[in-house]
Amino acid sequence: MSSIDPLCCSPGRELLAQWEENEEYRHLSPMELSLAIRAQTDDPATASAIASQLQLRTQAEGKFGSLARTMLWTRDGYEQATRWVLAREHAARFVKAGATHIGDLGCGIGADSLAFARAGMQVTSYDINDEALSAARENLSSFPSARVEKRDVSTLGPKDFEAEGFDALFADPARRTGKQGGSKRISSPSDWSPSLDRVLSWAQHVPRLGVKVAPGIPYELIPSQFHARWTSVDGDLLEAALWSPSLASEGAGRSACVITHDEVHTLEDLQTPFADSPARQAMVGQLGSYLYEPDSAVIRAGMVARLSEDLNAHLISESIAYLSASQLIPTPFAAAFEVIDQVNLRAKNIQQALRAHDIGRIEVKKRGADIQPDALRKSLKLTGSQAGVVIATRIGQSHRAIIARRISAEEA
Numbered sequence: 001m002s003s004i005d006p007l008c009c010s011p012g013r014e015l016l017a018q019w020e021e022n023e024e025y026r027h028l029s030p031m032e033l034s035l036a037i038r039a040q041t042d043d044p045a046t047a048s049a050i051a052s053q054l055q056l057r058t059q060a061e062g063k064f065g066s067l068a069r070t071m072l073w074t075r076d077g078y079e080q081a082t083r084w085v086l087a088r089e090h091a092a093r094f095v096k097a098g099a100t101h102i103g104d105l106g107c108g109i110g111a112d113s114l115a116f117a118r119a120g121m122q123v124t125s126y127d128i129n130d131e132a133l134s135a136a137r138e139n140l141s142s143f144p145s146a147r148v149e150k151r152d153v154s155t156l157g158p159k160d161f162e163a164e165g166f167d168a169l170f171a172d173p174a175r176r177t178g179k180q181g182g183s184k185r186i187s188s189p190s191d192w193s194p195s196l197d198r199v200l201s202w203a204q205h206v207p208r209l210g211v212k213v214a215p216g217i218p219y220e221l222i223p224s225q226f227h228a229r230w231t232s233v234d235g236d237l238l239e240a241a242l243w244s245p246s247l248a249s250e251g252a253g254r255s256a257c258v259i260t261h262d263e264v265h266t267l268e269d270l271q272t273p274f275a276d277s278p279a280r281q282a283m284v285g286q287l288g289s290y291l292y293e294p295d296s297a298v299i300r301a302g303m304v305a306r307l308s309e310d311l312n313a314h315l316i317s318e319s320i321a322y323l324s325a326s327q328l329i330p331t332p333f334a335a336a337f338e339v340i341d342q343v344n345l346r347a348k349n350i351q352q353a354l355r356a357h358d359i360g361r362i363e364v365k366k367r368g369a370d371i372q373p374d375a376l377r378k379s380l381k382l383t384g385s386q387a388g389v390v391i392a393t394r395i396g397q398s399h400r401a402i403i404a405r406r407i408s409a410e411e412a
Contacts, residue, residue, distance in 0.1 A: 006043065008134055015046065019054060033051050033054065064111075072135040072138045077131075077132055081111040094210070094247065097246055098208075101165055103126065103206075104123060107125035107148070109139060110137075110148070112170060116170075117145070122145040122146070125147070127151075127153075153171070169208065170209075200223060207245070213240050215237055227251065230257065230298075230301045235296075252273060253269070256300070258298070267298060267303050282308040284314060285314035289327070290338060292324070292337075303333075307331070311334070319368075321367065337406055339402060342400050347376060350390060359388035362377060362382065362390050363389045366391070373392075388405055
């Protein structure tokens with residue numbers, strides 16, 4: 001029996017719904033909430049499950065919006081679930097490719113499965129974790145064509161897919177060890193469960209194949225005709241996914257997808273036509289009036305050189321992903337800074353520069369420099385009235401501190 005099973009039947013389901021309608025619980029402390037729920041049920045397991053679920057739903061609103069309040073969550077499921085904006089993107093890709101019956105292999109609490117079902121596809125969802133399966137069954141209960149089963153996806157093969165009648169697969173190989181996913185990441189794709197090679201081989205039998213992978217996957221491990229996309233949402237790199245040719249309407253290659261305030265922006269490089277092509281190298285030049293910090297999705301996708309062309313910019317040091325230019329060009333693919341000064345990377349020099357520019361509140365960033373941002377910040381005695389940014393990095397081969405001002409989206 002899983003910890004959320006009491007919420008999948010009466011009276012736990014109804015009691016949770018009652019508490020969901022009573023928003024006053026949001027003003028209660030965890031202890032007060034627990035005591036209030038215990039006053040309404042004699043079953044400690046039900047009371048604990050309701051209290052935990054209300055808290056998880058509140059946290060999950062950041063990923064799923066108001067839909068989170070209608071779903072059941074587990075702690076691991078909340079941390080690992082695809083954000084709703086990405087789940088909808090996945091579903092749209094499969095629908096566009098003509099998929100009708102999709103196998104969600106490693107479904108967790110059913111975030112992607114829910115998007116697939118709401119998009120009109122028949123969904124069969126597999127996982128091996130009992131608690132996640134209980135949540136997934138409840139989350140998909142309003143879709144008669146959706147089925148959730150306990151299966152070890154590492155044992156599946158073409159005969160299973162044929163027997164189920166799948167015409168599409170979405171796989172999320174386990175990349176952590178330990179109980180319920182644990183906390184230790186497995187770096188080698190050959191050690192994922194199932195291994196990446198095994199998952200990719202399924203495309204020979206079910207051509208519509210999507211696979212979630214670790215963001216740091218080496219390009220040479222990606223089939224050349226697949227499309228690899230790295231996606232960030234509001235500055236956080238959330239996903240890397242591989243799409244088989246049948247699902248890649250954009251064609252083979254790589255791309256960076258940057259989602260800000262629900263607006264989707266995509267950057268591709270036609271000069272790297274295959275998913276396993278090496279990243280192009282941007283030109284290196286001097287520090288100009290503006291500095292750009294490319295989004296993590298752009299960096300991981302190997303799109304820094306492509307972005308530099310759009311911005312008429314260049315690197316300030318080889319292999320460090322800061323771009324600089326003499327003119328500001330707005331872009332959703334990078335944060336922009338106005339360069340105020342540059343000094344030696346020593347606390348004394350930095351402090352003098354900050355005082356000279358009346359900067360008293362700072363953000364410290366670093367790339368290619370061996371410093372501790374918190375330690376540097378604490379070592380500086382600042383009294384200025386302005387906000388600024390200290391960027392510790394290399395310019396050419398020299399370690400320098402760039403004093404800058406962050407340019408807001410409104411200014412750009």
